[in-house]
Amino acid sequence: MNLVIKGLRNAILTGWGLSFAYLWYLADFNVLFSHLLYASVLGGLVSASALIFYMLPIHLWLSRNELVGLHYYLMVGLVPSIIFVFIPSFTDATGRLIIESIITYAVFGVTLTTVFWFSVCYRKPNKTN
Helix, strand or coil, X not given: CHHHHHHHHHHHHHHHHHHHHHHHHXXXXXXXXXXXXXXXXXXXXXXXXXXXXXXXXXXXXXXXXXXXXXXXXXXXXXXXXXXXXXXXXXXXXXXXXXXXXXXXXXXXXXXXXXXXXXXXXXXXXCCCC
């Protein structure tokens, strides 16, 4: 269980960092730090809620069924990126903006699930001398 908490912590911090960097990029690197920090904290909270309510139950199911390969977690990270775009409250864009939204959500999802997987599931092989 400590590994799961460590994985959640690492993924949440990664989500906060990604939100910070992405919002800074969207503001053309010209924004008040306090506004950027506030917006990125909200992005981190969204990442935390997605990890706790979406990723954690799926991780428990995957680990119970011994499906701990990185490719399973990458697919789990990609599913919300496609679903969120078609929920009207997340985006009302069409055409090119829908593709950009899918790519942005996919980068966030894949990065967070990869960090979570490396923190929780990845086991370094024992080196024998």
